[in-house]
Amino acid sequence: MANPQTLDTPSEESALKTAERLGLWGPRESKRIYRWAYAAVGIADFRVRPVTVSLGRGRTARGFVGWAAYRAYEASMLKEMWLALSAADEFGLGASRPLGFGAVRITPLENTRRKAAAGSGRGPADSRRLDSL
Numbered sequence: 001m002a003n004p005q006t007l008d009t010p011s012e013e014s015a016l017k018t019a020e021r022l023g024l025w026g027p028r029e030s031k032r033i034y035r036w037a038y039a040a041v042g043i044a045d046f047r048v049r050p051v052t053v054s055l056g057r058g059r060t061a062r063g064f065v066g067w068a069a070y071r072a073y074e075a076s077m078l079k080e081m082w083l084a085l086s087a088a089d090e091f092g093l094g095a096s097r098p099l100g101f102g103a104v105r106i107t108p109l110e111n112t113r114r115k116a117a118a119g120s121g122r123g124p125a126d127s128r129r130l131d132s133l
Contacts, residue, residue, distance in 0.1 A: 013034055014093040015084040015085050016030045016033055016037075016084050017030070018088050018091055022091065024087060032077075033080050033081060033084065036074075036076065036081075037077075037081060040073050040074040041070050042070065042071055042073065043068055043071075044069045046067065046068035046069065047067055051065055069109065085106045089105060
């Protein structure tokens with residue numbers, strides 16, 4: 001269980017594991033994409049709130065509802081990351097999907113800084129918003 005003062009946001013690793021479970025690629029490709037995402041993708045903004053869900057028989061689970069905006073600062077593997085995020089959008093993230101957890105919606109964001117920096121080689125390569133429903 002996570003520290004009560006710490007809220008986990010959806011991670012690229014969860015999306016990659018979902019894509020791997022679906023057979024989109026193997027562990028080697030997941031590791032390569034994860035390394036790229038760790039170095040090239042950051043959380044630009046987020047808003048989450050913790051929730052406690054009753055599972056019955058006195059059991060509870062902690063989670064969150066909210067959104068996170070991710071920004072890719074380098075685009076060499078953006079296509080692969082978009083494939084993983086699309087799989088997460090369709091099938092959810094994490095181990096508790098059968099309980100209704102892990103529902104996400106992936107939305108590309110328009111980014112005015114991207115347009116302004118297109119010719120300069122600077123600025124974010126892309127932005128994505130990941131909503132936890």
